Amino acid sequence: MSPRLVLTGPMGVGKSTVGRLLAERLGVGYRDTDDDIVAAQGRAVSDIFVEDGEPAFRALEKEAVRQALASHDGVLALGGGAVLDPDTRALLAGERVVYLSMDVEEAVRRTGLGAARPLLAVNPRKQWRELMEARRHLYEETATAVVPTDGRTPEEVAEAVLDALELKEA
Numbered sequence: 761m762s763p764r765l766v767l768t769g770p771m772g773v774g775k776s777t778v779g780r781l782l783a784e785r786l787g788v789g790y791r792d793t794d795d796d797i798v799a800a801q802g803r804a805v806s807d808i809f810v811e812d813g814e815p816a817f818r819a820l821e822k823e824a825v826r827q828a829l830a831s832h833d834g835v836l837a838l839g840g841g842a843v844l845d846p847d848t849r850a851l852l853a854g855e856r857v858v859y860l861s862m863d864v865e866e867a868v869r870r871t872g873l874g875a876a877r878p879l880l881a882v883n884p885r886k887q888w889r890e891l892m893e894a895r896r897h898l899y900e901e902t903a904t905a906v907v908p909t910d911g912r913t914p915e916e917v918a919e920a921v922l923d924a925l926e927l928k929e930a
Contacts (some may be wrong), residue, residue, distance in 0.1 A: 800824070811913075
């Protein structure tokens, strides 16, 4: 079993919104590894970061991604930092992966880069740029297709993903 497609990209890019639209259009289920972690842990991602630290969260994330890739056959959205793990990147090698990209001004507009984003708590614009400098090449390396989201509605992004992967709606 393997997902129909996997969405990656930075926090706030719209993976959840676009993922749900894609699942609906393809007639398959939707799954988000961050939601899996929250359900298993009984607390928010931000709480795990604060209480246990980023390394503990990344270990949970790695296992959540591994399980989801092995058991989900619909649309799968990964947390923004999932591509940091080399084992996760290796698992993604055989998958249809779409990197949803956006620039910093779009990120600010969409998310406000607020307090619910634990990695962006201080100087959010600067931290977002630094995160993207560290991650962009990993998103690109694992991607089958890159779909820019700037200035597009979720419906337009979903359509661009379907076109990029040459997938037909159900």
